[in-house]
Amino acid sequence: MSNTNDQLITELRTVLSSQQYSPVVIGNYCAYARGFVEYLAQQSIDVVEVTETQVVQYLHHAVALFRKRHGRSPGPYWHSIPRSGIHALLRLAQGQWPSPPKAACVADALRFAICDEYETWLREERGLATASIDALMWEGRNFLAWQIDRHGPDSLMTMSVSDIDSYMDTRSPHQTRRSVKDVAERLRSMLRYLHRTGRVAIDLSPHVIAPLLYAYEGVPSILTPDQVAAVLQASGEDKTSAGLRDHAILQLLATYGLRSGEICNLRIEDMDWRAESIRIRHTKTRASSFLPLMAPVGEAVLAYLQVGRPATDAREIFVRTRAPYRKLGLLASMVRRRLTAAGVTPAGKNGSHIFRHARAVEMLRAAVPQKVIGDLLGHRSTESTAPYLKLATEDLRAIALDVPGQEVRS
Incomplete structure (x- = not known):
């Protein structure tokens, strides 16, 4: 192996050590990364030019070598170790992995240009939150690839209503009515942008047909106060690093009804211990709120920071329990795991939002004004809060009147 590749492996070891990976993991990652660069050298491929396809090809090669050496196939999760080591190597060598796609033809160049401009417009002109932009961009990329691959780069100007209907037909199977409506709304956004920038002759967005959803249709899942207490009690008994972290997160969910992203983005400087307040950056409105730091929440977060949180430069409060110690992504799997451990089985969905629903209903039943x-909850208007009213069904039953009926005579 060349001196350049030797140096790259040495740098990889240093980076992994700085990210506090265990010595065993560092050894495994570097061993597989070394095997990968040796394979590249045999193929005369520079590591900075590697593509995802070549990584897949190498993993097939590595499986074949494993069978040859051990006389059997590797386990079902074996490939995750060499892949992780290779990806860490490529992030170091290329600066970003997966690397940005490169235009291989005129159609690719057109799609990439439109998507780059569209993303800038969504962020700078419309001021949307990152999560909203990601959803809109996925649909936009998917639609452009579908249309241009079928009819070529010149087909956008002559696109018709039948093209829109055909695309929606491909996206509708196995989707709920709510999901199909979301697809339609994201597609309308892309079509309006294409017309606005002169790439489509007419505005086709009004012709996107979506299911009609009735106001407050469907009742979301909700936890009862006893179920919330059971989950908090069960998580509070877990004194491991993961248990302390999860208990603090569940306290935030139960006390304030925060969104998943608002908890994941919560930073150390957002906790004002002297003023006993907490700053929340609302993911949808991009506004900030300052809320009183309730004692159970403060105690749970402090216990995690003092005992459970690993040493890391990350400013976010809640981080992974294994290296690399970066901020958490989604909370859904953690919430499901803690609900199961507490023996709580919601009737419907069981993500973090059920705590949000439960907190809203609790306040409604306590006669807290809807504006408060x-x-x-970080809503822009009272219309966003109105759907939670339908969850307080027990209150409606409590004031139900007996309806007189016709007396039955014998």
């Missing part, structure tokens, strides 16, 4: 509830 909306402010706590």
